[in-house]
Amino acid sequence: MSAMEAPASPSAPRAFILVMDSLGIGATADAARFGDAGANTLGHIARGCHRGQGDRDGLRRGPLAIPNLLRLGLGHALQECTGAPVEGIEMPPSVTGAYGHCAEVSAGKDTPSGHWEIAGLPVEFDWTCFPDTVPAFPETLSDELVRRGRLPGILGNCHASGTAILRELGEAHIRSGKPIVYTSADSVLQIAAHETHFGLERLLSLCEIAREMVDPLNVGRVIARPFVGDSADTFARTGNRRDYTTPPHGPTLLDALQHGGGDVVAVGKIRDIFAGRGIGRSIKVHGNMALFDATLEAAREQPHKPTLVFTNFVDFDTLYGHRRDLPGYAAALEAMDRRLPELEALLRPGDIAVITADHGCDPSWPGSDHTREHIPALFFGPGVSPGSLGLRHSFADIGQTLAGFFRLAPLGSGQSFYPQLNPNGR
Known part of the structure; x- marks a missing residue:
């Protein structure tokens, strides 16, 4: 034994x-x-x-x-x-x-x-990273996310710092109902949305959809980035972040x-x-x-x-x-x-x-x-x-x-x- x-x-x-x-x-x-x-x-x-x-x-x-x-x-x-x-x-x-x-x-x-x-x-293999271009995501991916998530569209579609993009697009997100979708140098697709105006559960469900969509692309993570606040000066990310990682x-x-x-x-x-x-x-x-x-x-x-x-x-x-x-x-x-x-x-x-x-x-x-x-x-x-x-x-x-x-x-x-x-x- x-x-x-x-x-x-x-x-x-x-x-x-x-x-x-x-x-x-x-x-x-x-x-x-x-x-x-x-x-x-x-x-x-x-x-x-x-x-x-x-x-x-x-x-x-x-x-x-x-x-x-x-x-x-x-x-x-x-x-x-x-x-x-x-x-x-x-x-x-x-x-x-x-x-x-x-x-x-x-x-x-x-x-x-x-x-x-x-x-x-x-x-020891390479994850798929999205290019530092605008748009960053393939059109087929963006269109499918809009369709399956029943969205009026998305904002961002670029490489960005999470706090900077909230200041830039947070107010437009609240007005339009479009989530902010962005990436970085890592193999990641991030979705930021307001916990109240968009809804936390809706954001998490959207990220689950995105996780399914990027699995064939060998993307490491989808990250839910919920935030609160009323204006660019008061927006703050919350502790309800969720990482949807592909299994080891x-x-x-x-x-x-x-x-x-x-x-x-x-x-x-x-x-x-x-x-x-x-x-x-x-x-x-x-x-x-x-x-x-x-x-x-x-x-x-x-x-x-x-x-x-x-x-x-x-x-x-x-x-x-x-x-x-x-x-x-x-x-x-x-x-x-x-x-x-x-x-x-x-x-x-x-x-x-x-x-x-x-x-x-x-x-x-x-x-x-x-x-x-x-x-x-x-x-x-x-x-x-x-x-x-x-x-x-x-x-x-x-x-x-x-x-x-x-x-x-x-x-x-x-x-x-x-x-x-x-x-x-x-």
Whole structure:
């Protein structure tokens, strides 16, 4: 009988994956292919704060203050990635975590690819992306969406920043009843509509129709972008966003753990990203601090079977990275950093946690898209041996390492460094 098939125990192993969505730590070797050579989300935030570019009255001032993340090894991982000291990062005298930086194997720099690769399933094929033209969508697709959705037409039909297009077209949407349909550099079709004037349920139904329509095109996601407000100055997106993602094309760590008798608790948009695959329980809350609260609640539980708690902290990406808001990003990093000791205090002997990301979104970079960067891998917990994990050649090393932690059969991709994390075993 394997460890995963053994009778349930009150000391069942637990792992926590905390994805700081978009916290890249330096351009990858292939970044030039994406127009991202030189991008560095964390490095440029630290440098900007050191030079006063991160100051904002009523929000924050001064150098970037993330002592707990640095103690876990984030600064060391950043410096190993860049090969030189980073302006605005003061290295701690010692670290308590095992730290590394991971390059991406997947063909894109999108959210599903990053998360699936973390879970041991790289996306080595190309998603279909819509061209940066007007119109962006094929006429047959637009016409079919109008027909099946019983719409008076659509607005947008272009590449756009989600907040900018609300300011531009939100009022016209309310007047006309036409939803705003747009895309980006990712493989995505997004539909924005007013929760009251158009209706939230109607928007979600429309996105389900769109998901069916783009399946043959190999499009990664359809995203519902509901918003509220009365004018361009007051429009704001709500927490009722919904991602309709194509299911993973193969098994992931989540599937393996479920099939082995364990459980997966998805916090935030994790369930959407994996299209529900391998998820035992999903907790949907809005905002980084609420997401952290939900993660702490899960950490206070006493599971009776091996459990993975998987959380995506989306605000870093949607509120600050895409909006190129360096002070906001810095303040959000500092807010999360202050709360990390709360999670550390709840980790029990045998638990393990990792802080990572799914791509970059450098707030100092031109445009509003993701950036092709390494991601951090910061492992910590009562039994974790601190030190450098070096360069990892795939995000999948994280998933493979957790498969080793849970004593699962090896995943299809990635190299485990679990023995290095816990040389004495658990």
